[in-house]
Amino acid sequence: MDITDIVVEEFVEVSADERLAKVRATFESENPRGIIVTEDGEYAGVIGESELVKSRIQDDTKASVLMTSAPRVKHTEDIREVARLLVEGDVNVAPVFRGETLDGIITTDAILRAVIDNLDALTVGQIYTDEVIAAGEETTVGQAINRFREHGISRLPVVDDDATLVGILTTHDIVDFVVRDHERQHKGDRTGDQDRMLDLPIENLMSSPVLTATPEETVKAAVERMFDNEVSGLVVSAADNADAVGGVITKTDVLRALTFTEEESMDVQITNVKLLDSIDRAEIVDSITQVVDKYQAMNVIHAHVRFHEHKEKLRGTPLIQAQIRLRTSHGQLAGSGEGYGANHAFHVALDKLERNVLERKGVDADAKQRGQMVKNLSEI
Template structure:
């Protein structure tokens, strides 16, 4: 299936100097799937409706201030390749080009809708993110903000004193509270108002109840629910207890599953690949394979490396967080670390990964990773 079968012409081009107030009115008046931003006639990036709705940037700001980078894809690219581009670019939308001309756009949701019926070959347990950061109801908003920033994530499940799931705190929830209360405060009161908000317990700003998915639920059913209610993800719970957190499954996890291959060597996927400078994808693949090869009984089906850039820098080099996740026939293994530059961060995470792999040695997974999804997706 070529991406041209999924892409849409429902987009609008705007100049980077156009006021955001005008851009908002375009979404209200024309309801496009996305907006392509150009600068001096050249493609510069994209703006999505959700991104604009959830932002609190003033209308007088220029469109360029809200523009996010999104890599180009070709009209003839296949679904698997485009899914990889979206995941590795950390974007929900990409421009589709025919030669040098902008032809249309493709969105994460459009891809998921197109392959929805093929996703019943996989269960949530096979693709979900197992290691999840959670907070308690009395964690204050300031601590939540730090955890979101430190881990490069947008949401945190909230647990009560018995470790029962009671809510979800998202970056958008917090921004809403801050902007609402700051608008009420006078200029002289604003410093104290910020401190008051940061001291609030997350219980006061979280969303509840929380949308969940069972471990044994089909990915098709989970995605259908996400699309119907416009959820970015679902909290994953054991089949016998929907108050316990087993992990999170997101639309990005599903796109990542679409990129799984049956190549001769291990498939490696890198989110925010643009942060790589002194290390290449091939260097990363070989380093992870060396760890896996130490334990011959462990077969790695897929590796995901996620890079997140912090604002902190050392002599111009940014502090990078690296998270590595392996999907193997022994279960999942993960490692994370931080360092200045992607190569340092990756090596710290790799050391942690190797220690965690030791825990999998001799532990058989409940079942070998099924090739059913790959076979079915091969029909696309």
């Protein structure tokens, strides 16, 4: 299936010279999945909501400073390939071209609506992210923004002292608050001072009650709930406690699942490929394969490697966070690490992954041994 019939012809477009104040206001008024940035009438890049939140750039700054590159997509491109391009580019919108003409945009939502009837073959438990960054009710807005930036995430489940889920804070909540704060200041209300805003506890901004999903329900049902409530993700309840956080499922997780293959070679997806320096995709795939081969009983369904760049640098080389996640026949396994440059960060994460794989192997071996012991005792 190609994307010809799901290209979105109506989209928000701003000039590269536009001030960020107006861009932020556009998100508030039109709630787009992203904005196409043009320069001298030509496509230049996109701005996503998460970039607006993670940046502390002043309102008078030009949009070109914050825009990111997004893949140029042909209007006849296969829908699975477009899903891969969006995930690897870490964007929710990309320009669609018919020849050299900008024909429209393709969005995460457009793809998911096109395939939603096929999503009942997957369960939430098969694709959700089980390693979650959460926050307490007294966490400040400033601390929350730092977590969004440091971990490259777009939502924070909020828990009380008993680890019970009480709310959710998203990048959209932050953008909405910033826009309203900006409007108050223009009206002469100085109570919206930036320092005061950053010191506010997030319980003042979070949404509650929280929309959730269970590991057992279908991905189709979860995505329909996202669409019905105009959200991009759901908190997944813990299997043994419906009031606790077990994970998160987002539209990006679903897009990633669309790229899963049944080929014999491992399906590895890389987010933020632009950060690769002295390492390439082939080396990444080979390195993960070598680790997995140490545990022959494990079948890897999908591997995802995500790179996230921090502002800190050493001799011009940025500090990179690498996260490796495997979805396997024995559950999810992950490893993460930081280093200067993608190569260094990846191998730190790979070492952690290998330890986790071998630990899982040891646990399964112990379980098998215990099972044999029980069998032997029963025969006495």
